[in-house]
Amino acid sequence: MGVEYSDELHHLFAAQWAHLTLEQFEDLDGVQQSRIVAAHECRMQIDAIVAYEQMKKAIRESRRG
Numbered sequence: 787m788g789v790e791y792s793d794e795l796h797h798l799f800a801a802q803w804a805h806l807t808l809e810q811f812e813d814l815d816g817v818q819q820s821r822i823v824a825a826h827e828c829r830m831q832i833d834a835i836v837a838y839e840q841m842k843k844a845i846r847e848s849r850r851g
Contacts, residue, residue, distance in 0.1 A: 800826040 794808075800823045801811035811819060 796823065803829065 797811055797819070798808050800819075801808050803826045804811070804822045806822075811822065814822070
């Protein structure tokens with residue numbers, strides 16, 4: 787399961803994550819843009835995994851009383 791959105795929105799999210807404006811991001815070369823997008827995607831995946839594991843732990847602990 788995944789969420790899809792436009793490339794422009796994808797770039798905007800990655801730029802904001804990197805503390806850049808969309809204009810600053812677009813001024814970077816393709817390799818730099820790709821690195822920022824890849825790092826942002828990795829961070830999002832890590833955050834999702836951590837949140838999922840925290841939820842599972844909370845459920846286990848709530849069942850114990």
